[in-house]
Amino acid sequence: QVQLVESGGGLVEPGGSLRLSCAASGRTFRWLTMGWFRQAPGKEREFVATISWTGGMTDYADSVKGRFTISRDNAKNTVYLIMNSLKPEDTAAYYCAATERVQATTRGNLYDYWGQGTQVTVSS
Numbered sequence: 001q002v003q004l005v006e007s008g009g010g011l012v013e014p015g016g017s018l019r020l021s022c023a024a025s026g027r028t029f030r031w032l033t034m035g036w037f038r039q040a041p042g043k044e045r046e047f048v049a050t051i052s053w054t055g056g057m058t059d060y061a062d063s064v065k066g067r068f069t070i071s072r073d074n075a076k077n078t079v080y081l082i083m084n085s086l087k088p089e090d091t092a093a094y095y096c097a098a099t100e101r102v103q104a105t106t107r108g109n110l111y112d113y114w115g116q117g118t119q120v121t122v123s124s
Contacts, residue, residue, distance in 0.1 A: 002113040009118030022096030038092035057104040
């Protein structure tokens, strides 16, 4: 089992920045592919970003490319999502996810472990 705990969400004005963190425990973190997903009210969950075991492979949703950066610190068992130039349409609950099955996947159904989520609201 893997336990994931997200933090760092909040209210931010358009154009602002936030850094989300996800602390993992229960498995060897360096063997976990990590991902971030989000879900806005009334919408389906969507992929945001993913990072491979070593951090050498990353992928992003087109809607966040150039604005969001995913990174990981294997010494701290933590993955981060740095979000810049935030827009109102980025408002959602953000979820951290982990899998041991594949590297850097965008497919939510391949992630086996999920956090409880952290709310990000972008509004003036």
